[in-house]
Amino acid sequence: MSERAFIRYQGVEKAFGEHAVLRGVDLEVKEGETVVVLGGSGTGKSVLLKHTIGLLRPDAGQVWVEDEEVCSLGERGLSEIRKKVAMVFQAGALFDSMTVFENVAYALREHTDMSESEVGERVTEVLAQVEMPGVEELMPVELSGGMRKRVALARALALKPRALLYDEPTTGLDPLTGHAINTLIRNLQKSLKVTSIVVTHDILSARMIADRIAWLRDGRMAFVGTLAEAASSGHEELRRFLETGGGIGESRRP
Amino acid sequence: MSGVLKQALDDLGGLGYLAWDTVRYSVSRPFGFGLLVEQLFQIGVMSLSITSIVALFTGLVISVQTIYSLSSYGGQLFIGDLVALSLVRELGPVLTSLMVAGRVGAGITAELGSMTVTEQVDAIRALGANPIKKLVVPRVLATVIMLPLLVVLADIIGIFGGMVAVAAELGQSPDFYLRRVLGALSIADVASGLIKSAVFAVIIALIACHRGLTVTGGAAGVGAATTRTVVSASISILISDFFITKFLLWALV
Ligand SMILES: Nc1ncnc2c1ncn2[C@@H]1O[C@H](COP(=O)(O)OP(=O)(O)OP(=O)(O)O)[C@@H](O)[C@H]1O
Ligand SMILES: [Mg+2]
Numbered sequence: 001m002s003e004r005a006f007i008r009y010q011g012v013e014k015a016f017g018e019h020a021v022l023r024g025v026d027l028e029v030k031e032g033e034t035v036v037v038l039g040g041s042g043t044g045k046s047v048l049l050k051h052t053i054g055l056l057r058p059d060a061g062q063v064w065v066e067d068e069e070v071c072s073l074g075e076r077g078l079s080e081i082r083k084k085v086a087m088v089f090q091a092g093a094l095f096d097s098m099t100v101f102e103n104v105a106y107a108l109r110e111h112t113d114m115s116e117s118e119v120g121e122r123v124t125e126v127l128a129q130v131e132m133p134g135v136e137e138l139m140p141v142e143l144s145g146g147m148r149k150r151v152a153l154a155r156a157l158a159l160k161p162r163a164l165l166y167d168e169p170t171t172g173l174d175p176l177t178g179h180a181i182n183t184l185i186r187n188l189q190k191s192l193k194v195t196s197i198v199v200t201h202d203i204l205s206a207r208m209i210a211d212r213i214a215w216l217r218d219g220r221m222a223f224v225g226t227l228a229e230a231a232s233s234g235h236e237e238l239r240r241f242l243e244t245g246g247g248i249g250e251s252r253r254p
Numbered sequence: 255m256s257g258v259l260k261q262a263l264d265d266l267g268g269l270g271y272l273a274w275d276t277v278r279y280s281v282s283r284p285f286g287f288g289l290l291v292e293q294l295f296q297i298g299v300m301s302l303s304i305t306s307i308v309a310l311f312t313g314l315v316i317s318v319q320t321i322y323s324l325s326s327y328g329g330q331l332f333i334g335d336l337v338a339l340s341l342v343r344e345l346g347p348v349l350t351s352l353m354v355a356g357r358v359g360a361g362i363t364a365e366l367g368s369m370t371v372t373e374q375v376d377a378i379r380a381l382g383a384n385p386i387k388k389l390v391v392p393r394v395l396a397t398v399i400m401l402p403l404l405v406v407l408a409d410i411i412g413i414f415g416g417m418v419a420v421a422a423e424l425g426q427s428p429d430f431y432l433r434r435v436l437g438a439l440s441i442a443d444v445a446s447g448l449i450k451s452a453v454f455a456v457i458i459a460l461i462a463c464h465r466g467l468t469v470t471g472g473a474a475g476v477g478a479a480t481t482r483t484v485v486s487a488s489i490s491i492l493i494s495d496f497f498i499t500k501f502l503l504w505a506l507v
Contacts (some may be wrong), residue, residue, distance in 0.1 A: 050376065053380055055379055055380060062415055075384075079382045082379070082381065082382045084384060089373045089380075090373065091372060091373065093367075093372055093374050093376065093377040094374075095374055095377070095378075096374070105383050106335045106383070107381040107382060109380060110382050110383045110415075111382055155381070
């Protein structure tokens, strides 16, 4: 892990109408590092991730990816950022009118001039990487929740991104499948050295993959540091969050 | 009241942007021929049966009505003229467009709306593609190409319906009826019907895409947006019909 920040949020503010969601988020994620973002439902974790690749624009503040300020980029610049930083959406967001193959091949066809056979090879390769070989011709509706998350991950990996944003990769899965996904994420960290931001409610998952955790509360990062630091910190609510954590994922939702 | 007005202005502004982006991205490369063909098929074929049924019965009913109202003046000879003119100039384009607003417009909003709430639209952008180019352009183009064709089909079926009614009620020969029809129609009549339907197509597709892409509030939001698409597209068709008619009468005659 280098000391250079790969992704940096600086005073990011975002409101939807009257509802202020982010009120000045500061966070640095170093190259090769995995930061796990924790926080209650509806605190704006997904909103924060979407700012990273310009899917949402902040009302104030800046988002940096390496040495580029995301909000100042035009369409072409954003497209370059999105090649470098891929996102795995909360429910997968697979295109349900397309087969798994077409889903995974999407970015390859959009950004590269690979031949059909090269595209096919790369698709097979990333599907193997997420341990889902041989599902190319299935439609997303034919997949289970866990399979969808893997395919979504494969789609994000297709272009060999340098950073990955995971939005609740294990929420709604049984513990074993969740564990398998966590293992997968950790292996990707190790083998590909990708910088990662992982939003999750799953404390087990945080323990397995986090270099540092960031705790989003009331629109700001109330705590950023290692798990050990968190346990000994004065944040009563964060400590309770960590202790009761584990299986609460889905059940915390109203 | 000011809330409603603000909402309306926001919608108009959003539609304006969308229209401009659609123009911009329909000329940008690569063209995306496959997506267009798929939509041509979806939109055209999806609407064939309802368009035909509506047109057939419209043709039947106008000729029955005209037979009834003209018989006291001895005007039965002109029924072909009346059926042809009212169908080609007005009823064909408007009724077909209203049906398409219900069928295709609702379909587009429901599809794009559910893609929006399941983050598939965000995913398109995250993968470095553009949702306007991938989703909106093919739908708008396909509607603009298909709706006038459907209208031509509706005109023909409606005129045929009129022929059946006139033959059954009055025993008028199809040959005579069709000669009246062809004699009554000018190029300007046909052109005005086609121009109208192309404008209606733009209205339907843009409103439907805009509502779909701006859905919030999950599945319930998709349902509400779909209803609103049908209502606002239908009203916009009827209102703009008046102004286009005035304009075309001034421009073409
Ligand atoms: N496009 C949007 N328009 C309006 N409000 C939005 C939009 N996106 C998010 N919000 C609101 O912002 C708040 C934060 O949403 P977000 O999805 O980031 O929560 P989250 O922390 O990811 O929660 P969860 O754990 O349930 O996924 C919510 O109150 C949501 O209603
Ligand atoms: Mg979320």
